[in-house]
Amino acid sequence: MKINAMLSYGAEEFVQEEILLGEIDCDEVLVKIKAVGICHTDIASTKSIYPFTYPVVLGHEGAGVVERVGSDVKHIIPGDHVVLIYSFCNSCENCLAGKPYICDEFYRLNTTGYSKSHTKKRLTLKNGEEVSNFFGQSSFAEYSIVSQQSLVKIDKDVPLEYLGPLACGIMTGFGSVIEKLKPNGGDSIAVFGCGAVGLSAIIASKIIGCAEIIAIDVNDSKLEFAKKFGATKTINSLKQNLIQEVQNIVSKGVHHVVESTGNPTIIQNALDITRLSGKVVVLSAVKKGLEVSVDFKSIQSERTLMGTIMGSVNPHTFIPRLIDWYKQGKLPLEELITFYKLEEINEAVNDLNEGKIVKAVLTI
Incomplete structure (x- = not known):
């Protein structure tokens, strides 16, 4: 054919x-x-x-x-x-x-x-x-x-x-929040990278009821998209002091972080803005063999660093949930x-x- x-x-x-x-x-x-x-x-x-x-x-x-x-x-x-x-x-x-x-x-x-x-x-x-x-x-x-x-x-x-x-993209962003991080209503969350996956994570965080949703990127136009879709605060990490800006918003650090850039140097940044016992989920397509270096003290304090594939969801049951959110006007x-x-x-x-x-x- x-x-x-x-x-x-x-x-x-x-x-x-x-x-x-x-x-x-x-x-x-x-x-x-x-x-x-x-x-x-x-x-x-x-x-x-x-x-x-x-x-x-x-x-x-x-x-x-x-x-x-x-x-x-x-x-x-x-x-x-x-x-x-x-x-x-x-x-x-x-x-x-x-x-x-x-x-x-x-x-x-x-x-x-x-x-x-x-x-x-x-x-x-x-x-x-x-x-x-x-x-x-x-x-x-x-x-x-x-x-x-x-x-x-x-x-x-x-x-x-x-x-x-x-x-893929929307399911991964939603799943990383709803099925992997599982925040409670009122929790704080930061999202590195405001492409389609990161923005999907932001929308999911809004649906769940996170109190602070912090979008982080180096592109101002992407940060404007993040505001539109539910971010309560935005940080341009190229122009602003990331740690200080997050502390100004949430003094003890955020409860959860979604890292969607695939940049290994950002992993430590993600841990640095997370409060004690906080969670960081990493999701991106990267080449095999890419190494990540983190300060052991960052995870010794019961912070959790974890990965996800496809948002850790079963698509046969999760895609219908996404369609329901779409029908409800939430997606x-x-x-x-x-x-x-x-x-x-x-x-x-x-x-x-x-x-x-x-x-x-x-x-x-």
């Missing part, structure tokens, strides 16, 4: 090409992609942070309509609206415990470029050269083949074009998202990098 897709060859710009998509297996589904979000992980993956080979079709925040299903597929039929999520084995101890985000096979299934069977790459160029798959979907394309377990069926009365980012997807056509992906990436927009979604 011939499809149009945006390919990465390991350079900054994506290239549009017509490629070939293989046939679905018995437990797979062919999805016509209607919209796909651009995540920081997609941008970072143009720079060899994962072990796949180039070229690759990136994209892992897809949403679309089911076009064809394999013979063993249950509960999903042609015409269903779906959000595409990551791949997982569905048989290891963590998957069976409802924690597919820490599947034993997570990195093999999502970042090596192969399909779930690990025997072939499903995408090829016209000359027969293999193209790597990404996160079990490669949704920067007109069509995607996805394992049935990696689909979340959604109601058709919800605008499909807004929902792809619920599968303003229309205000977070700016739409571009698939072929405008390079313009969208530039706007994201410059902080002009919060979340880019490509429509097809």
